[in-house]
Amino acid sequence: MKKYILRRVIISIVTIWLIVTISFFLVHVLPGNPIAVNSGKILSTETLDKLTEYYGLDRPLSEQYLIYMKNLLHGNLGYSYKYAGQTVNGIIAKTFPVSAQLGLQAYLISIPLGFLFGIIAAKRRGKTVDYLLVGFSALGVSVPVFIVAALLQLIFAVELKWFPVSLWKGFSYTILPTLTLALGSIAGRTRSMRTLMLEIVNEDYVKTAKAKGLSKAVIVWRHQIKNAVIPMIPMMGMELVGILMGSFVVENIFAIPGIGSYFVTSVQALDYTMILGLTVFLGVFVVIANFIVDIIYGVIDPRIRVTK
Amino acid sequence: MEPLLNVEDLQVSFQTFAGEVAAVRGVSFQVNKGETLVIVGESGGGKSVSMQAIMGILPMPPARIKGGRITYKGEDILSKSDKEMEKYRGKEFAMIFQDSMTSLNPTMRVGRQMTEGIRKHQKVSAQTAKEIAIDMLRQVGLPNPDKIYKRYPHTLSGGQRQRVMIAIAISSKPSLLFADEPTTALDVTMQAQILDIMNQLKKDTGASILLVTHNLGIVAEMADRIAVIYAGQIVETASARELFFHPKHPYTWGLLGAMPGMETDKSTELYSIKGTPPDMFCPPIGCAFAPRCAYCMEACRKEAPEEYREENGHSTRCWLLDERAPKVEAPTAVIPKPLLNEEEVQ
Ligand SMILES: Nc1ncnc2c1ncn2[C@@H]1O[C@H](COP(=O)(O)OP(=O)(O)O)[C@@H](O)[C@H]1O
Ligand code: SF4
Ligand SMILES: [Mg+2]
Numbered sequence: 001m002k003k004y005i006l007r008r009v010i011i012s013i014v015t016i017w018l019i020v021t022i023s024f025f026l027v028h029v030l031p032g033n034p035i036a037v038n039s040g041k042i043l044s045t046e047t048l049d050k051l052t053e054y055y056g057l058d059r060p061l062s063e064q065y066l067i068y069m070k071n072l073l074h075g076n077l078g079y080s081y082k083y084a085g086q087t088v089n090g091i092i093a094k095t096f097p098v099s100a101q102l103g104l105q106a107y108l109i110s111i112p113l114g115f116l117f118g119i120i121a122a123k124r125r126g127k128t129v130d131y132l133l134v135g136f137s138a139l140g141v142s143v144p145v146f147i148v149a150a151l152l153q154l155i156f157a158v159e160l161k162w163f164p165v166s167l168w169k170g171f172s173y174t175i176l177p178t179l180t181l182a183l184g185s186i187a188g189r190t191r192s193m194r195t196l197m198l199e200i201v202n203e204d205y206v207k208t209a210k211a212k213g214l215s216k217a218v219i220v221w222r223h224q225i226k227n228a229v230i231p232m233i234p235m236m237g238m239e240l241v242g243i244l245m246g247s248f249v250v251e252n253i254f255a256i257p258g259i260g261s262y263f264v265t266s267v268q269a270l271d272y273t274m275i276l277g278l279t280v281f282l283g284v285f286v287v288i289a290n291f292i293v294d295i296i297y298g299v300i301d302p303r304i305r306v307t308k
Numbered sequence: 309m310e311p312l313l314n315v316e317d318l319q320v321s322f323q324t325f326a327g328e329v330a331a332v333r334g335v336s337f338q339v340n341k342g343e344t345l346v347i348v349g350e351s352g353g354g355k356s357v358s359m360q361a362i363m364g365i366l367p368m369p370p371a372r373i374k375g376g377r378i379t380y381k382g383e384d385i386l387s388k389s390d391k392e393m394e395k396y397r398g399k400e401f402a403m404i405f406q407d408s409m410t411s412l413n414p415t416m417r418v419g420r421q422m423t424e425g426i427r428k429h430q431k432v433s434a435q436t437a438k439e440i441a442i443d444m445l446r447q448v449g450l451p452n453p454d455k456i457y458k459r460y461p462h463t464l465s466g467g468q469r470q471r472v473m474i475a476i477a478i479s480s481k482p483s484l485l486f487a488d489e490p491t492t493a494l495d496v497t498m499q500a501q502i503l504d505i506m507n508q509l510k511k512d513t514g515a516s517i518l519l520v521t522h523n524l525g526i527v528a529e530m531a532d533r534i535a536v537i538y539a540g541q542i543v544e545t546a547s548a549r550e551l552f553f554h555p556k557h558p559y560t561w562g563l564l565g566a567m568p569g570m571e572t573d574k575s576t577e578l579y580s581i582k583g584t585p586p587d588m589f590c591p592p593i594g595c596a597f598a599p600r601c602a603y604c605m606e607a608c609r610k611e612a613p614e615e616y617r618e619e620n621g622h623s624t625r626c627w628l629l630d631e632r633a634p635k636v637e638a639p640t641a642v643i644p645k646p647l648l649n650e651e652e653v654q
Pocket of ligand 1: 322324329330331350351352353354355356357370385588
């Protein structure tokens with residue numbers, strides 16, 4: 001087990017290094033000059049040259065790379081080109097918690113509800129409840145997020161006035177964006193869980209459980225659910241990463257100061273340091289999440305544990 | 309004496325997208341107390357479906373019991389609710405499945421899979437249930453039962469898993485043990501040991517066994533009585549000796565002729581069964597075996613044969629037994645040589 005963890009840590013470090021290096025060179029291949037793009041006014045060639053020198057953009061790429069890597073080792077992601085005077089670290093520290101809170105709330109709602117709906121639909125297969133839930137999950141997966149958001153705003157904010165329309169100034173402000181984000185997850189999970197539960201009904205070990213005289217509820221709870229959840233774990237880990245990283249659309253519609261928007265705006269602005277910083281941040285996050293998912297998977301599924 | 313289990317005209321079908329599959333089309337048989345009834349027949353004949361219908365573990369839908377009567381200890385169990393049947397399953401009835409790899413829950417320890425049934429039926433404490441379970445594991449011949457108790461199924465060998473299955477099945481001392489091809493996945497030595505364990509249970513507790521196999525060697529060793537099933541119907545039933553020495557149905561002849569270790573002269577060739585069983589989406593009107601039967605007569609295709617019963621309990625569903633039919637003897641080549649000699653000696 002120790003050896004396994006050590007190997008995983010080394011692989012993770014190499015992975016992150018590869019991500020950073022490839023992104024670094026890709027970013028610098030993007031056409032355009034970030035200083036010209038972000039200054040907001042037409043610069044004279046002279047000023048442009050000076051600023052380019054100031055930011056070190058005139059040096060050979062290999063040298064820039066070494067400097068970036070050195071800073072990165074100290075956890076320093078550099079200054080943003082777009083937001084003058086702000087560090088990338090600072091921006092992430094300020095915006096990530098907002099997205100993470102929103103994402104976590106949505107995630108925590110979607111897990112029990114998705115599982116519950118899936119189980120109910122499977123148990124009531126072919127009945128009205130099943131059709132309703134299948135319809136709901138088909139809609140939830142296919143209707144675009146901005147429409148869901150707009151509908152929720154219209155109904156619960158404009159008409160009923162239960163919650164504020166937008167902004168981020170307290171818990172009540174989080175409800176509608178949380179629901180918007182959660183809906184897709186719930187729908188997707190309902191569908192997967194229903195399918196898996198229906199497959200498992202035909203497994204031989206369910207027949208064995210029945211042959212022991214166990215009650216229906218015990219069979220579902222003890223034998224079916226766990227075996228249905230196991231194949232969903234890897235997906236759920238990646239989903240958590242995605243949902244914590246914020247959503248450009250949801251954050252824009254609800255005017256939420258989260259990290260999601262920066263993934264889009266930093267590329268538009270050729271904000272080199274911001275793009276790289278976000279990539280590194282996301283990369284580390286994904287690698288760690290993968291690691292945790294693997295460990296959880298091993299604990300829950302005994303078949304994995306023994307082979308390692 | 310009233311039989312322990314009486315199945316009369318059981319009919320089971322499956323509702324599928326392609327239509328209705330008539331899997332079991334009027335199966336009747338009895339199992340007496342303390343006896344082993346073996347059901348033999350090609351795969352697809354309806355053996356598993358019949359057994360699972362009796363235990364009430366068929367998934368419905370797609371399965372549907374279309375008719376028939378099943379009485380156990382004189383009680384009509386088909387009319388019982390699923391809830392009432394929970395008291396029978398795992399207590400009165402227990403089942404050993406064919407594939408121990410897929411029949412044990414992969415994410416649950418052996419111990420838990422045993423104790424959940426024990427606690428349900430014997431109403432004992434967790435500690436007592438554990439002791440019973442470990443004792444059962446020892447009884448089925450597993451060394452280090454307390455270690456096996458804590459293992460997950462995939463860490464055990466095929467033989468060990470099948471022993472665990474048996475331990476689960478016999479832990480509440482069932483009166484009727486169903487075994488659906490319990491040794492098919494195992495090698496010959498293991499097969500013999502598993503059969504021994506089943507016979508031991510029968511001796512110790514007086515349990516009855518309903519065994520399905522298509523290995524006639526096992527039939528010879530285990531059976532008190534034999535029922536031959538074809539296309540969802542029992543075509544011949546008799547005591548084991550009677551069936552081996554005086555088989556009357558051409559399908560039985562074919563099965564016996566295909567038994568390994570038989571002389572493979574011309575006559576055996578003639579009685580091995582060619583072709584495939586009928587399509588159960590539209591079962592034939594006449595005798596289901598007609599297209600493959602070397603003795604098929606005109607009547608066979610028009611009307612399903614009735615059951616001809618003899619006083620010794622031998623009954624056969626074949627027009628050859630009608631008095632108007634030509635007399636046909638079982639080809640001697642299909643009667644097992646070692647058994648034949650044995651009879652001559654006696
Ligand atoms: N779930 C199912 N859906 C449709 N048909 C089935 C199902 N299970 C069994 N059958 C059909 O029932 C018939 C009998 O099957 P079975 O009892 O398993 O045969 P066997 O004698 O080999 O045990 C077969 O024709 C099979 O195709
Ligand atoms: S009834 Fe006719 S077709 Fe059927 S087994 Fe007997 S002889 Fe053959
Ligand atoms: Mg079968």
